[in-house]
Amino acid sequence: MSSFDAARLYFEHAAEHMGLSQNMRTLLLTPERTLKVQVAIERDNGEIGTFIGYRVQHNSARGPMKGGLRFHHEVDADEVLTLASLMTWKTALVNIPYGGAKGGVTVNVHNLSHGELERLTRKFVDEIHDFIGPDKDIPAPDMGTDAQVMAWIMNQYSKFHGFNPACVTGKPLELHGADGRKEATGRGVGICTLEVLRRKKMDVKETTFAIQGFGNVGSHAARFLHDHGAKIVGVTDASGGVWNSDGLDIPVLQEYVEQEGGVAAFEGTHPVDNDELLTSEVDVLIPAAIGGVLNVENAPHVQAKVIIEAANNPTVPEADESFAKRDILVLPDILANAGGVTVSYFEWVQNRQHFRWDLERVRKELDRIMVESLNKVWDIAEEKGVSLRTASYIIGLGRVGRATVLGGM
Numbered sequence: 001m002s003s004f005d006a007a008r009l010y011f012e013h014a015a016e017h018m019g020l021s022q023n024m025r026t027l028l029l030t031p032e033r034t035l036k037v038q039v040a041i042e043r044d045n046g047e048i049g050t051f052i053g054y055r056v057q058h059n060s061a062r063g064p065m066k067g068g069l070r071f072h073h074e075v076d077a078d079e080v081l082t083l084a085s086l087m088t089w090k091t092a093l094v095n096i097p098y099g100g101a102k103g104g105v106t107v108n109v110h111n112l113s114h115g116e117l118e119r120l121t122r123k124f125v126d127e128i129h130d131f132i133g134p135d136k137d138i139p140a141p142d143m144g145t146d147a148q149v150m151a152w153i154m155n156q157y158s159k160f161h162g163f164n165p166a167c168v169t170g171k172p173l174e175l176h177g178a179d180g181r182k183e184a185t186g187r188g189v190g191i192c193t194l195e196v197l198r199r200k201k202m203d204v205k206e207t208t209f210a211i212q213g214f215g216n217v218g219s220h221a222a223r224f225l226h227d228h229g230a231k232i233v234g235v236t237d238a239s240g241g242v243w244n245s246d247g248l249d250i251p252v253l254q255e256y257v258e259q260e261g262g263v264a265a266f267e268g269t270h271p272v273d274n275d276e277l278l279t280s281e282v283d284v285l286i287p288a289a290i291g292g293v294l295n296v297e298n299a300p301h302v303q304a305k306v307i308i309e310a311a312n313n314p315t316v317p318e319a320d321e322s323f324a325k326r327d328i329l330v331l332p333d334i335l336a337n338a339g340g341v342t343v344s345y346f347e348w349v350q351n352r353q354h355f356r357w358d359l360e361r362v363r364k365e366l367d368r369i370m371v372e373s374l375n376k377v378w379d380i381a382e383e384k385g386v387s388l389r390t391a392s393y394i395i396g397l398g399r400v401g402r403a404t405v406l407g408g409m
């Protein structure tokens with residue numbers, strides 16, 4: 001099953017509950033525009049490097065489209081379409097005035113020099129600049145891209161369209177970025193997790209966690225939870241994995257990763273691989289890396305009571321069914337990781353107003369939106385007797401559907 005077919009199953013489940021017509025389902029599922037471009041650059045050794053880039057603009061019924069840009073060797077058209085559609089439901093769920101989009105370039109960034117990465121980014125912007133912009137489609141960081149890449153996007157875009165920092169979010173603080181954007185997705189994951197634990201009457205200080213992925217999202221979620229007394233016993237990333245049953249020292253691990261580039265061989269730990277981590281005896285499991293990691297093979301062996309989907313699309317539908325049957329609570333990606341796009345929205349608002357918010361204001365507004373969204377999802381799930389995922393899709397689809405009908409054909 002392709003990743004879009006899998007995401008489509010979640011969509012159909014909610015659409016069925018809502019009694020959406022077949023025509024409306026087709027309208028909501030079909031992307032408005034799909035771009036596939038060649039990104040050719042000169043490599044440092046003088047050879048030509050050719051890469052394929054994508055931007056899928058899924059739905060603009062509620063506003064300009066918004067979504068990350070991923071540089072990863074597994075990026076393909078199906079994955080970008082899936083992630084673009086998730087952005088449509090996510091922005092609607094947290095009720096910010098955007099539609100959904102996503103982009104990516106199929107490339108292993110570890111094989112590029114700094115200069116090659118810059119040329120690749122600028123060339124990609126050359127290919128798509130007419131289709132993006134503050135009122136059309138606003139990229140942001142995702143796997144393999146960061147504030148530096150966003151700065152190059154802003155600079156390259158300005159060569160065609162003039163100064164306009166709101167054309168991209170997740171920029172460096174020194175270049176029209178927003179306080180709190182870098183931590184935002186991880187913080188949102190943390191806020192949602194505390195709220196779920198509170199509702200399940202679990203004390204965070206007595207709760208054990210395993211986290212897959214220690215990049216932007218995983219490390220900030222880990223730090224937030226650690227600062228609230230959580231015991232994070234296992235972490236894996238692309239370099240390997242580390243385990244300490246007494247709890248990992250997350251601030252020190254963050255410094256270690258900063259220097260070493262990965263968690264592997266962090267002192268005072270023993271190694272753990274992804275399979276062991278995902279099925280380990282912990283209370284809460286947080287996948288915060290790549291998609292499809294909770295699958296038919298490992299789902300029956302997952303022991304966590306709660307799964308917080310910090311990554312996009314980490315659970316395949318068969319695994320989701322298996323978790324539902326075993327009463328394992330899954331907080332879906334479109335809610336759990338919506339903190340990033342929410343603070344991207346704050347960055348865009350600040351850029352447009354030429355007015356800077358302080359960190360306290362960003363955090364306060366983010367926390368409010370995350371808690372309000374979670375409360376709404378929880379209420380709908382209880383009222384309709386559906387999973388948190390289906391409830392999230394019901395809210396998202398409902399808002400996009402109503403905007404589509406109100407806007408007219």
Ligand code: NAD
Pocket residue numbers: 141142143144145185212213214215216217218236237238239274288289290291310311312337338340341
């Ligand atoms: P990142 O590139 O900063 O970090 C990715 C992490 O995953 C790294 O630690 C990497 O080593 C690890 N990883 C990669 N392959 C792995 C593997 N096979 N096994 C274990 N670990 C592996 O990316 P990020 O921004 O932290 O994004 C992580 C996830 O969160 C992605 O699914 C992304 O779409 C999603 N997300 C990110 C944001 C954001 O604001 N950055 C917002 C919403 C959702």
